[in-house]
Amino acid sequence: MTENPTEHATLLLLSRDDVAALLQPDEVLAATREAFVLHSQGEGRVFSLVRERLATGGVFGIKSGDVGAQALLGFKAAGFWPGNPARGADAHQATIMLLDPATGRPVCVIDGNAVTTERTGAAGGLGLHLARPESRTACVFGTGVQAQVQLRYAIRLLPGLRQVFYATANGQPKPAFEALFAGSPCAISHAADVNAAVAQSDVVIAATTGKGPLFDLAAVQPGTHVNAVGTDTKGKRELTEGLLAKARVFVDDAAQSRSIGELQWAPDTACTEIGHVLSGKAAFARGASDITVFDMTGIALQDLTVARLLEQRARLAGKGQSIAWPW
Incomplete structure (x- = not known):
């Protein structure tokens, strides 16, 4: 048999x-x-x-x-x-x-x-190709696992990064978060005034649970790049009203971003999938005053x-x- x-x-x-x-x-x-x-x-x-x-x-x-x-x-x-x-x-x-x-x-x-955790951090790292390569200052919203990995990739891929502000949900410093990056080339300090920290930053990373807008529109200066990580479900939000309209918007998947990402709040916003940039299908040249946003919902x-x-x-x-x- x-x-x-x-x-x-x-x-x-x-x-x-x-x-x-x-x-x-x-x-x-x-x-x-x-x-x-x-x-x-x-x-x-x-x-x-x-x-x-x-x-x-x-x-x-x-x-x-x-x-x-x-x-x-x-x-x-x-x-x-x-x-x-x-x-x-x-x-x-x-x-x-x-x-x-x-x-x-x-x-x-x-x-x-x-x-x-790691593939989302890597996606954020790829999104930083949209930022100014000479970026020196970043502001991170959140101190959890995802905020940590996003910052780790940022430090790895932006060699000029020297100052990092971080914002916490309760508005209080978190020494344990600072200690994780004690050996990095960056000075890590708590952002008591989040809008002031955003205004000083070349890169903003939003890695929270998406309970609502994290900073004011006026705080985002020309030339800023924003990685939006935490909005991955209907009803979640991290970015303030009006920011997408002022920015060049990039996403991992357009339909998914409009369904569960930041574009659910402005579904008519024009956007480019990051894969088109990485594959050369879409040309990307950053203007000095361009505000860029990468909305990350995570794809299979x-x-x-x-x-x-x-x-x-x-x-x-x-x-x-x-x-x-x-x-």
Whole structure:
């Protein structure tokens, strides 16, 4: 009798610790760039987004897509559960699954928390290509995990950065946040007056939970670049009324930005997808007085290209847990 090979199939599991050991910022940056370029070229598809509020108070979402020519298919189930910190866990939770597009068989399940954090930081880093290369001052709204990774990439990719202001939700300094960047070339100081800090900054990074506008329109000076990170659900907002109308606006996905990003508040705003800039499909030359905004809602292709990278590295290094998965 012929043996059925499907009975010996396996599924690779990559835990939080596996992912942390495998993630390398430069590789994530390259994989995230590839995701945006694939999206621009139409080689990578982004499927319809699921993003729903739960009776438990959380928000649940599914981002999925594929790259047919690369046999890449998968999804990320993720969301936000505000009660988790009281349980000693991160409020953001995510799990990624890669599947064989020829059979539908799951091939790898990955803890998605660190992936989401790092690929979003990398996306923000790519958005900084829109900023003035000589930028020396930045203002960061938020001090959580995402604010930390956004600032880490900013310091990495803007070599002239020397002064960072940070704004907190309660208006009080956070020494622990400052300590994280004690060895960087930047002076880190709390922004007691957020509008004054924005007015002094070449780059503004908004990485909050999106409860409302963070600064006044008048504070944004000509030449400023803004990375808008935190608005990823209907009803969320970080940018003030009128800013998009004054800016050259860039997004990761136009339809998604109009649905759940900052453009939900001004859906008729003209915008350019960042992938078009990175692929050369859209020319970009910054004028000295241009205000630029990059609205980041996060697309499935980012998760998939980084997940594929992790799967490949894990198999080469013998990392993760392989379990029987007959089908």
